[in-house]
Amino acid sequence: MFDSTIIVGLIVALGQLAKSYMEHKYIPALSLVLGVIAGLFLIPADTIQTGIVNGLMAGLSACGLYDVSKSIHVE
Structure with a gap:
């Protein structure tokens, strides 16, 4: 349905x-949950297990992308 990127x-x-509604330490967990939900319902997969793994990869990629952008930001 949607591309992973x-x-x-x-x-x-x-x-x-x-981030404006919850503590910063819970954002990675939220990203993982959103990734699993997206993997099950939005990313095409053959089985439920494949959908969960695709969602975990999407959530972890989002966490990593956020961390990289945080480290590059210069104040």
Whole structure:
């Protein structure tokens, strides 16, 4: 249905939005949960297990992308 790169960008954006409503230490867990949900419902997969693994990869990619962007940001 959607490309994985779009899903990762969407998870990063939702994580940034959630930062104003929850503590920063819960953002990676939220990214993983959103990734699994996206893997089950939005990313095409043959089995449920494949959907979960694809979602975990999307959530972890979103966490890594957020961490890299945080370390590059110069104040």
